[in-house]
Amino acid sequence: MAQAVQKLVAKVPTLVGAAVSYSKPRLSTFWYYARVELVPPSPAEIPKAISGFQDLIKGFQSGRLGQTSVRDALRNGLVATEVLMWFYIGEIIGKRGIVGYDV
Amino acid sequence: MVPPVQVSPLIKTARWSALLFGLIYGKQRYDYLKPIAAEERRIEEEEKKLREERERIYKQLSEANSDTILK
Numbered sequence: 001m002a003q004a005v006q007k008l009v010a011k012v013p014t015l016v017g018a019a020v021s022y023s024k025p026r027l028s029t030f031w032y033y034a035r036v037e038l039v040p041p042s043p044a045e046i047p048k049a050i051s052g053f054q055d056l057i058k059g060f061q062s063g064r065l066g067q068t069s070v071r072d073a074l075r076n077g078l079v080a081t082e083v084l085m086w087f088y089i090g091e092i093i094g095k096r097g098i099v100g101y102d103v
Numbered sequence: 104m105v106p107p108v109q110v111s112p113l114i115k116t117a118r119w120s121a122l123l124f125g126l127i128y129g130k131q132r133y134d135y136l137k138p139i140a141a142e143e144r145r146i147e148e149e150e151k152k153l154r155e156e157r158e159r160i161y162k163q164l165s166e167a168n169s170d171t172i173l174k
Binding site: 029032033035036037039040041045046048049052053056079082083084086087088089090091092093094095096101103 | 125
């Protein structure tokens with residue numbers, strides 16, 4: 001038993017090294033995309049976001065949104081769902097538990 | 104590699120504000136539910152004590168009354 005534990009402990013540095021060398025390129029690709037796509041909006045972009053939202057409302061009122069193709073509608077629906085899921089991720093962080101409230 | 108896509112600012116603000124709202128909502132709901140759960144636990148403790156007391160008394164009485172020669 002003690003020998004098995006010793007062998008495991010001796011293997012840990014190699015395991016850690018292997019994990020690091022496996023994840024480094026993947027992390028770098030993730031970072032490459034995340035630095036452009038997942039960053040929070042800079043203060044200069046917020047007025048653009050507000051005008052984009054107003055465009056959306058105007059499009060809804062004028063009936064232009066009824067003209068979108070099914071393909072575009074599905075794509076936009078997927079994007080909207082993804083945006084909504086961020087709310088639930090924020091809730092998970094706020095309640096400090098993955099499933100349910102730990103009261 | 105495919106170059107990264109330029110996400111529209113509307114989507115970016117919507118995502119991060121949804122994250123913020125979720126954080127605030129989760130924290131507030133947790134703070135609301137915590138004292139309620141503590142209260143329920145306290146009430147459960149008290150009722151449990153009362154119930155066990157009554158069961159003890161009942162058991163003692165039933166043992167005292169069950170005098171048979173078959174014991």
